Amino acid sequence: MIKVQDYRPQSFIDFTQPENVAAYQTALKKVRAELVGKHYPLVIDGERVDTAEKLQSLNPCDTSEVVGTTAKATIEDAERALQGAWKAFEGWKKWDMDARARILLKAAAILKRRRLEACALMSIEVGKNYAEADVEVAEAIDFLEYYARSAMKYAGFGSSETTWFEGEENGLMSIPLGVGVSISPWNFPCAIFIGMAAAPIVAGNCVLVKPAEDAGLIAGFMVDIMLEAGLPAGVLQFLPGVGKEIGEYLTTHAGTRFITFTGSRAVGLHINEVAAKVQPGQKWIKRVVMELGGKDAMIVDETADLDVAVTAAVQGAFGFNGQKCSAMSRLIVVDEVYDAVVNAFVERARALKVGTGEENANVTAVVNQMSFDKISSYLELAPSEGTVLLGGQAPGECGGKKGYYIQPTIVGDVERGARLAQEEIFGPVVSVLRAKDWQDALAIANSTEYGLTGGVCSNSRERLEQARAEFEVGNLYFNRKITGAIVGVQPFGGYNMSGTDSKAGGPDYLANFMQLKTVTERW
Ligand SMILES: NC(=O)c1ccc[n+]([C@@H]2O[C@H](COP(=O)([O-])OP(=O)(O)OC[C@H]3O[C@@H](n4cnc5c(N)ncnc54)[C@H](O)[C@@H]3O)[C@@H](O)[C@H]2O)c1
Numbered sequence: 030m031i032k033v034q035d036y037r038p039q040s041f042i043d044f045t046q047p048e049n050v051a052a053y054q055t056a057l058k059k060v061r062a063e064l065v066g067k068h069y070p071l072v073i074d075g076e077r078v079d080t081a082e083k084l085q086s087l088n089p090c091d092t093s094e095v096v097g098t099t100a101k102a103t104i105e106d107a108e109r110a111l112q113g114a115w116k117a118f119e120g121w122k123k124w125d126m127d128a129r130a131r132i133l134l135k136a137a138a139i140l141k142r143r144r145l146e147a148c149a150l151m152s153i154e155v156g157k158n159y160a161e162a163d164v165e166v167a168e169a170i171d172f173l174e175y176y177a178r179s180a181m182k183y184a185g186f187g188s189s190e191t192t193w194f195e196g197e198e199n200g201l202m203s204i205p206l207g208v209g210v211s212i213s214p215w216n217f218p219c220a221i222f223i224g225m226a227a228a229p230i231v232a233g234n235c236v237l238v239k240p241a242e243d244a245g246l247i248a249g250f251m252v253d254i255m256l257e258a259g260l261p262a263g264v265l266q267f268l269p270g271v272g273k274e275i276g277e278y279l280t281t282h283a284g285t286r287f288i289t290f291t292g293s294r295a296v297g298l299h300i301n302e303v304a305a306k307v308q309p310g311q312k313w314i315k316r317v318v319m320e321l322g323g324k325d326a327m328i329v330d331e332t333a334d335l336d337v338a339v340t341a342a343v344q345g346a347f348g349f350n351g352q353k354c355s356a357m358s359r360l361i362v363v364d365e366v367y368d369a370v371v372n373a374f375v376e377r378a379r380a381l382k383v384g385t386g387e388e389n390a391n392v393t394a395v396v397n398q399m400s401f402d403k404i405s406s407y408l409e410l411a412p413s414e415g416t417v418l419l420g421g422q423a424p425g426e427c428g429g430k431k432g433y434y435i436q437p438t439i440v441g442d443v444e445r446g447a448r449l450a451q452e453e454i455f456g457p458v459v460s461v462l463r464a465k466d467w468q469d470a471l472a473i474a475n476s477t478e479y480g481l482t483g484g485v486c487s488n489s490r491e492r493l494e495q496a497r498a499e500f501e502v503g504n505l506y507f508n509r510k511i512t513g514a515i516v517g518v519q520p521f522g523g524y525n526m527s528g529t530d531s532k533a534g535g536p537d538y539l540a541n542f543m544q545l546k547t548v549t550e551r552w
């Protein structure tokens with residue numbers, strides 16, 4: 030058993046302090062000097078492997094800038110990585126749990142030292158402002174620290190309780206699954222990327238990690254940290270590439286034991302389907318862990334503190350431009366306070382500054398052309414589905430820089446069945462819905478197929494308790510924003526079409542990557 034203090038989440042950097050802003054700006058300069066323009070090859074069996082074709086990472090806030098490149102894995106690379114990982118698994122599965130956990134703790138220590146570099150890189154690569162980048166890197170450190178400690182409870186024989194039976198020893202062993210594929214999104218390209226790799230790895234599995242096409246550099250940065258921390262060759266195979274090519278190949282492959290996927294509902298459901306089909310030579314049912322999208326709502330009733338509600342709405346809707354699965358994309362307000370809440374919400378949102386991540390703007394550019402086009406199409410739809418109260422334009426430039434800029438947008442009086450109220454837009458666009466009363470508000474909140482995050486701003490104990498029981502989401506928040514779950518504090522994940530409710534950063538998350546063996550010895 031390793032000797033560590035109890036897990037405590039990282040605190041966040043206070044960017045109201047000028048010295049912290051100055052430190053961030055120094056890190057931006059360092060990253061511009063040392064990491065921008067860098068190329069990350071694949072890592073297969075501990076070797077750096079380059080490819081003829083490359084993937085480019087563009088700065089979304091200034092699309093004339095190529096931030097850097099990664100290799101682009103081919104099917105042959107994916108096949109080699111899979112075979113190599115199975116070889117590495119033979120050794121890795123025999124490591125003591127605490128020895129594996131030490132590698133995560135060492136990686137966390139390195140990341141703590143390089144915290145601002147990781148932040149600055151994300152400001153440039155995906156347009157995160159300082160606080161959003163910092164919260165994410167803190168989460169990445171937390172995942173490493175938390176999963177290292179969680180692993181302890183699965184170590185050895187008898188890690189789960191069984192009932193005593195006279196004349197026998199009975200016990201449960203948690204054993205790793207084998208080799209899996211981890212496919213991650215671009216919106217939390219540091220924390221989710223590393224959390225989805227570290228958890229199966231510490232449990233004794235080997236993992237092929239496929240980062241999102243738009244955020245390969247921060248992924249490469251994190252892989253370097255894991256290797257520096259001492260991860261043996263083949264345990265983590267780094268395979269930047271195209272989802273439809275190598276992602277499809279690996280999720281279909283007979284040799285893939287498990288898939289951990291975070292991304293859109295459409296891709297997730299497709300993977301779920303192909304993974305369910307047994308391929309020739311396949312000897313297991315693939316384990317699939319899915320974290321998908323959301324259409325998350327916050328309700329404000331007539332008993333709420335309106336200032337608390339409006340602050341929560343602005344933070345939940347526009348943090349990282351609404352590009353969070355947890356983002357408040359529906360604000361449901363009871364009729365009695367509708368005008369007061371909506372007017373205050375619009376005024377607060379109007380004050381948000383649009384600009385680059387490096388300038389620490391409140392709202393920056395969305396990640397890529399595809400997102401820009403998709404969000405723009407919802408902006409075109411908006412006037413026919415409600416009243417555009419703020420924004421509504423996609424200028425595609427800001428301060429003389431061409432980028433994927435969308436104005437923070439609020440659309441009032443959207444009907445519950447409208448596309449704006451049902452489909453995940455994944456940008457700075459909020460639909461406001463008017464509810465007759467509290468019961469109607471709760472019914473509206475539950476009228477989607479998703480079930481990820483939700484919130485209630487109310488001072489009615491009875492209603493909060495009703496929401497606790499009946500609001501159909503995996504993460505429910507009262508009288509605060511509905512984003513920003515902290516590892517170990519608010520285990521995260523949704524149900525219904527939002528995923529398999531696997532609860533990243535929760536006490537049982539590692540069990541997703543293990544199987545149990547019951548062993549009985551008659552004395
Ligand atoms: N529930 C959560 O915890 C959570 C967290 C973050 C993001 N998300 C969701 O992720 C989405 C945004 O991320 P995105 O745009 O990167 O999602 P996406 O589904 O487009 O892509 C996610 C990953 O899947 C890969 N991929 C694409 N097609 C594939 C295929 N056929 N086979 C295998 N892999 C394939 C991509 O290359 C990428 O790495 C949103 O819907 C958001 O809600 C959910």
Ligand SMILES: N[C@@H](CCC=O)C(=O)O
Binds near residue numbers: 352
């Ligand atoms: N865990 C993050 C959301 C991750 C999805 O994008 C939050 O709680 O806001």
